[in-house]
Amino acid sequence: MSKVLVLNASYEPLNITTWRRAVVLLIKGKAEQVEHNGKYLYSEFPLPTVIRLRQYIRVPYKDIPLTRRNILHRDGHSCQYCGYTGDELTLDHVMPRSRRGGDSWENIVTACVRCNIKKGNRTPEEANMRLRHAPRKPYSSLYFEVTRHLKSGTHQEWKKYVIGI
Incomplete structure (x- = not known):
């Protein structure tokens, strides 16, 4: 049932x-x-x-834990830059860690390996890559x-x- x-x-x-x-x-x-x-x-x-x-x-x-599984679910298991849906997804910091970008719901998105490498240590604006959806806490x-x-x-x-x- x-x-x-x-x-x-x-x-x-x-x-x-x-x-x-x-x-x-x-x-x-x-x-x-x-x-x-x-x-x-x-x-x-x-x-x-x-x-x-x-x-x-x-x-x-109840606070929602910031886990890989929860971020993937929030982003619909798709790259937030190109829309790729598949097995090779990674997590990307919108504001890179090296620039004081922390681990938060608003700073981490799902990205495919290709887009994550292309973006590198830059912000999406610097890499000329647009986010499909702004990351937010559920x-x-x-x-x-x-x-x-x-x-x-x-x-x-x-x-x-x-x-x-």
């Missing part, structure tokens, strides 16, 4: 859970169904794809999970509940 997007009472995404956990929340009256995919658990009980909690849950901010860690489901073609109904996709 499928996964279910859980929304806070304010309609902000909280997490992704299993359909079984979502059904338990619905039966206990702790959540209400917002979307379903047309499949039924029982004759009168549609299988949910999006549920909303009835009471607001305060969630502490909105939330849930962003990664949701975009994975959307890119696979499942759960397109989630799109309207997540900002920045």
